Amino acid sequence: MANDLKKFYMNDKIIVPVISVITSLFIAAIVMIMIGKNPFIAYGALIYGAFGTKGALINNLMKATPLILTGLSVGVGFRAGLFNIGANGQLIIGAILSTYVGTKMIAYPFYLSIPIMIVTGMLGGALWASIAGWLKAARGAHEVITTIMLNYVAIFIANYVVNGPFQAPGGVPKSPKIAYSARFPNLITSGATWLSAGIFVALAAVVVVYILIEKTKTGYEIKAVGFNPYAAEYGGISIGRNTVMAMAISGALAGLAGTMQVMGLYYRYLGALGGSMGFDGITIALIGQNNPIGIAFAAFLISSIRAGSNQMQIAGVSKNIVIIIQGIIIFLVATNRLVKTLMFWKRKEVEEA
Amino acid sequence: MDKSNEKDNSKYAVVMEKIVKRFPGVLANDHVDLFVKRGEIHAIVGENGAGKTTLMNQLYGLIKSDSGKIYVNGVETRIENPNDAINAKIGMVHQHFMLVNRLSVVENIVLGMEPVRGPFFARDSACKQINELSKKFGLFVDPDAIIEDLPVGIQQRVEIIKVLYRGAEILILDEPTAVLTPQETEELFEILRALKAQGKTVIFITHKLHEVMAITDSVTVMRLGKVTGVVKTSDTNPRELARMMVGRDVLLRVEKGSAKIGKEIFRVENLHVNENRGLEAVKGLNFSVKRGEIVGIAGVAGNGQSELIEAITGLRKVEEGRVIFKGVNITNFSPKRRRDMGMSHIPEDRLKHGLVLDFPLYYNFILGKHDNPRFCDGEFLRLIDIKRFSDELVKRFDVRPPIINLLGENLSGGNQQKVIIAREFSFNPDFIAISQPTRGLDIGAIEFIHKTIISMRDQGVGMLLISMELEEIFSLSDRILVMYEGQIMGEVTPQKTTTEEVGLMMAGHKLEDLRTQEA
Incomplete structure (x- = not known):
């Protein structure tokens, strides 16, 4: 009996998101039928666009790289009970700082400049997020408010910098390119797309975050604060210190995501670099249930849907369908009680039969 | 057979037949039968997790049975939600009161079924009805008082009136005495006797056996989801009930030798602590704890005990005064430093x-x-x-x-x-601050925890014990301090006092006044 209980609790971490994804694909199919489109053709195109060709797969993985990192960023925050909406701002600060450092790396060999870039980007994101962490720990300011505000500050700083002191010649708001030694090598090239080594950095981050959360004292303290701050305080764990620490780790991962875009894709800072990846991180952390490995899969899921949506558009089905899919997934994962209740009814029927 | 059953059932206010309720992994009620005669006070006793509250929640429609039947006054009744229960004239007073603190007594009582005059709330007619109920059952309470200003015992009366106002003939009380002083408990019993005299039926959930003996007419004992005994109160005794509850003989009193009291290990001096709203909750306490000694703090919940223990363990700021542990002033130490010095804490919640x-x-x-x-x-x-x-x-x-x-x-x-x-x-802690170590636990667990606490004492650990259970304070403590509104009313030893004396101190009488009155 106890073992059954245990299994039940372990499993629903996986089952809930899986059921949510399947259900959302199903509902989106109904929507497509209602607007007179064939869902089989649409999904066929989606899959082809995401995995069908070498170029498609490369594109997909390149999109997944920063999403894994922002997903981890938000996920670490959630583990400490913090809702970091500021991954975008942290990503921008990380990207712009590492870009700046990257332009100064011409005389350095790659084995120095690449680690320096990575560390700079992480530090930038960490410092930016720590502001919100500190405000919360010292003043009780809610991180949702402060990180949103810091997003704007980061965007305006970056806009100013690439329109003024750090603008590339030519009048366009973008920075100069970073040194070749600071760029990631391309692993595979296919036409105009390439896969950078950044994917390995992202996967390494998954492992490191997993170890941090599951195997270390810091992870233990962060989780204790996140699950029950009262019990943490009772157990002698400092809530303030761990709040700042968790925000810093979260920010470092977001900063790393920005740096990956600089080192592997754009080789410079430009305004579009951040996109909505910080907010996608929230989606991904939710689907991945804040578990690093789950987050890696969730990021790949989102990147696949995104990568495939263009092909779907070509096949005559609006690419906005993927927004519906994503919305329903989030809805179902966030209302996981609903899904669990459905699962539980099933289970009971089986037991009684 | 069915026919004779129905005939039998008619003399009972409530019959629950073969009730089964399953929760994931647990059979909470396993074919439970319950027979409650009209106009009696019927106790349901059992350890925690025995399924008492689960059973009553089905009678009140809060949860649905998997199978089984309920008869009210001999008629099979489907109760799927509390409205069905209210229609069947069943009312329930929960362990945690369901009152709106900011509203007045009358507003709470009529909530959801307010008498109206046109579009307006007919407050005077509500007050009149409530006064009538109060008089009839001896439930005196000021209809205009605000709930949060009232002591717990009075709040409970409000809950009872609320149930009566809804026309209940059958009242379910879920562990009603858990939060009361001995005097308040006695007053509650008076009310229950008045209810019985007026022909109401009372179902009384408890795990305190002396209360069962004092007030009830018959008893249903439950263990692990099953009924293990149905007896008339006059035919049984606490020892037998305990055996039915636990399934074996239990010590009703803790066995302990005399304490080997050592040097002082812990002291507070002129301690002042505020509660969450910034009002003073602990008002200048002085006491000490020695090695190998259990100092009990008796008192009704909400008289500063929680704030005291949080201040001692570093979870709450001390406004004034000092906390001294092993000769070191730890007043401003973090919880972690206190733990590292050998302080442990069993928290209230x-x-x-x-x-x-x-x-x-x-x-x-x-x-x-x-x-x-x-x-x-x-x-x-x-x-x-x-x-x-x-x-x-x-x-x-x-x-x-x-x-x-x-x-x-x-x-x-x-x-x-x-x-x-x-x-x-x-x-190996040297000092343990213990708060409510056995709240809501069953006899078996209480026995185990009490034994463990005594064995720690005998190893020379100093302990501060805060408990709302007077019995627990009496059976474990070597010295008893009684706390009322943030102050100590007096210090006694369990051998040289009575529950009455401590009860009066819990209600705000100073020990020296009591003793001079006696003399």
Whole structure:
């Protein structure tokens, strides 16, 4: 009996998101039928666009790289009970700082400049997020408010910098390119797309975050604060210190995501670099249930849907369908009680039969 | 056969027949039968997790039975929600009151069925009805008082009037005495007798056997979801009831030798502490605890005990005064420093402070000790050692089920408390601040925890024990301090006082006044 209980609790971490994804694909199919489109053709195109060709797969993985990192960023925050909406701002600060450092790396060999870039980007994101962490720990300011505000500050700083002191010649708001030694090598090239080594950095981050959360004292303290701050305080764990620490780790991962875009894709800072990846991180952390490995899969899921949506558009089905899919997934994962209740009814029927 | 059954049922106010209720992994009610005669006070006793409250929640329509039948006054009745129960003239007073603190007594009582005059609330007619009910049953309460200004005992009266106002003939009271002083309990019993005299039927859930003996007419005993005995109160005794509840003989009193009292280990001087709203809750306390001694603090909940223990353990700011532990002024030390010095804490609210419910047991066992070199090697947790340590504690403290991978929330209240006690008693503490160690636990668990506390005392640990259960204070303490509105009303030893005397101090009478009155 106890073992059954245990299994039940372990499993629903996986089952809930899986059921949510399947259900959302199903509902989106109904929507497509209602607007007179064939869902089989649409999904066929989606899959082809995401995995069908070498170029498609490369594109997909390149999109997944920063999403894994922002997903981890938000996920670490959630583990400490913090809702970091500021991954975008942290990503921008990380990207712009590492870009700046990257332009100064011409005389350095790659084995120095690449680690320096990575560390700079992480530090930038960490410092930016720590502001919100500190405000919360010292003043009780809610991180949702402060990180949103810091997003704007980061965007305006970056806009100013690439329109003024750090603008590339030519009048366009973008920075100069970073040194070749600071760029990631391309692993595979296919036409105009390439896969950078950044994917390995992202996967390494998954492992490191997993170890941090599951195997270390810091992870233990962060989780204790996140699950029950009262019990943490009772157990002698400092809530303030761990709040700042968790925000810093979260920010470092977001900063790393920005740096990956600089080192592997754009080789410079430009305004579009951040996109909505910080907010996608929230989606991904939710689907991945804040578990690093789950987050890696969730990021790949989102990147696949995104990568495939263009092909779907070509096949005559609006690419906005993927927004519906994503919305329903989030809805179902966030209302996981609903899904669990459905699962539980099933289970009971089986037991009684 | 069915016909004769129905005939039989007509003399009962409530019959519950073969009630089955299953929760995931637990059979909470296993074909339970309950027969309550009209106009009697019927006790349902049993350990925690025996299924008493589950059974009553089905009678009141809060949860649905998996199978079984309910007859009210001989008529089979489907009760699917509380409205059905109210229509069947059944009312329930819950353990935790369901009152709106900011509203007045009358507003709370009529809430949801307010008498109206046109579109307006007919306050005067509501007051009149309530005054009539009050007089009839001896439930005196000021209809215009605001709930949060009233003592707990009076709030409970409001709950009872609320139920009567809704026309209840059958009243279910879920552990009504848990929050009352002995005097308030006696007053409640008077009310129950008045209800019975007026022909009402009362179902009384409790685990205090002396109350069963004092007030009830018959008893249904439950254990592990089953009925293990149905007796008339006049035909039984507490020992027999306890045996039916636990399934074996139990010690109703803790066996303990005399204390070997050592040097002073802990002291507070002129301690002032505020509660959450900034009002003073602890008003200049002075006392000390010696090695090998249990100092009990008696008092009704909400008289500053929680603030006191939080200040002692570093969870709440001290406004004025000093806390001294092992000769060191620790007034401003963090909880962690206090723990490292050898202070342990069994918190009042085990779910809020004591456990991380989403953590597996092996993580809960090291809370507060997680940075001990035994459990972490630099930054890395020694998971193998942590699990070995947890397996040991689970065995030694008989935590059930003994599976350390289970989450804290998967355990019953008693076993959660065992986890906390196991953790706080390990690592050789010198002083333990204990609050409500057995609240809501069953006799078996209480017996175990009391024995453990005494054995720690005999090893020379100093302990401060805060409890709302007077019996517990009396049976464990070597000295008793009585707290009322943040002050100490007097210090007594359990051998040289009576529950009446302590009860009066709990209600705000100073010991010296009581003793001079006597003399």
